[in-house]
Amino acid sequence: MVLTLELPVIETKQETPDVKSVKLGFDGQKFDYKPGQYMMMELDVDDPEKGNTRPLSIASSPTEDFLLFSTKISQSLFKQKYNSLRIGNKVKLKGPMGVFVLKEDAKEIIFLGGGIGITPFRDMIKYASDKKLPVKITLIYSNKTPDDIVYKDEWNVFERENPNFKVIHTITQEGTDWQGRTGRIDEAMIREFSSDINNTIYYICGPLGMVDSLSNLLKTMNIPLQNIKIEKFVGY
Numbered sequence: 001m002v003l004t005l006e007l008p009v010i011e012t013k014q015e016t017p018d019v020k021s022v023k024l025g026f027d028g029q030k031f032d033y034k035p036g037q038y039m040m041m042e043l044d045v046d047d048p049e050k051g052n053t054r055p056l057s058i059a060s061s062p063t064e065d066f067l068l069f070s071t072k073i074s075q076s077l078f079k080q081k082y083n084s085l086r087i088g089n090k091v092k093l094k095g096p097m098g099v100f101v102l103k104e105d106a107k108e109i110i111f112l113g114g115g116i117g118i119t120p121f122r123d124m125i126k127y128a129s130d131k132k133l134p135v136k137i138t139l140i141y142s143n144k145t146p147d148d149i150v151y152k153d154e155w156n157v158f159e160r161e162n163p164n165f166k167v168i169h170t171i172t173q174e175g176t177d178w179q180g181r182t183g184r185i186d187e188a189m190i191r192e193f194s195s196d197i198n199n200t201i202y203y204i205c206g207p208l209g210m211v212d213s214l215s216n217l218l219k220t221m222n223i224p225l226q227n228i229k230i231e232k233f234v235g236y
């Protein structure tokens with residue numbers, strides 16, 4: 001059921017130089033949603049061209065007692081208003097919506113994320129951990145620089161909470177002091193972390209170009225189409 005809600009900001013956090021999170025309280029209006037779904041957020045802006053709503057993935061799991069959103073701050077009026085939200089402000093939401101949701105009975109899942117395209121994955125990974133789902137999960141998370149990693153401190157906590165979960169960071173920009181893996185997500189990386197590539201469910205989320213190139217890569221690897229789930233963040 002699609003709900004219309006107005007929920008209070010309980011916390012804001014600068015996750016990276018250009019990504020900001022807003023945590024909302026349920027205020028007695030906790031509702032059901034599937035991990036991976038999104039909401040339409042409405043802010044009080046007058047933008048005749050782009051409007052006053054944006055779809056934003058829910059980054060918190062239904063097992064948590066708050067709603068988390070994170071977005072890249074741009075020059076748009078909507079994002080400037082979002083950036084100015086303070087504790088106690090009310091935010092209008094419509095939802096939940098979307099079919100990019102966790103396949104709870106999967107044996108193995110690989111999440112392929114880039115930059116801000118991580119939001120629904122935090123939701124799904126936290127949910128699988130809290131529910132102790134017996135699914136092997138690998139997150140391959142690509143960012144330009146180490147400073148761009150969203151929810152940076154949480155990934156290791158999730159790994160400790162869930163022995164079936166592993167995060168692999170890869171950094172694409174040369175010349176940083178990153179000691180770990182570098183370069184774009186490629187076939188070798190996917191093969192390295194999948195025990196059985198044909199029986200793994202792949203989730204891809206991010207800007208259009210990234211989603212298209214990774215889903216094409218999986219297709220050239222002959223991954224069954226029904227095992228590839230995509231969410232495109234239009235607008236980037």
Ligand SMILES: Cc1cc2nc3c(=O)[nH]c(=O)nc-3n(C[C@H](O)[C@H](O)[C@H](O)COP(=O)(O)OP(=O)(O)OC[C@H]3O[C@@H](n4cnc5c(N)ncnc54)[C@H](O)[C@@H]3O)c2cc1C
Nearest residue numbers: 050054055056057070071072074075076078119233234235
């Ligand atoms: C299902 C779904 C889930 C999504 N989830 C998320 C999410 O979790 N997090 C997230 O960040 N995004 C998410 N998106 C994308 C999001 O909805 C927006 O489309 C995106 O954030 C761009 O919005 P914007 O307001 O920054 O840019 P828009 O207003 O859409 O404009 C597009 C571009 O024009 C530029 N621009 C706009 N106005 C101005 C101006 N006045 N001056 C200069 N430049 C300007 C912006 O910088 C931007 O680059 C999701 C999209 C979908 C479809």
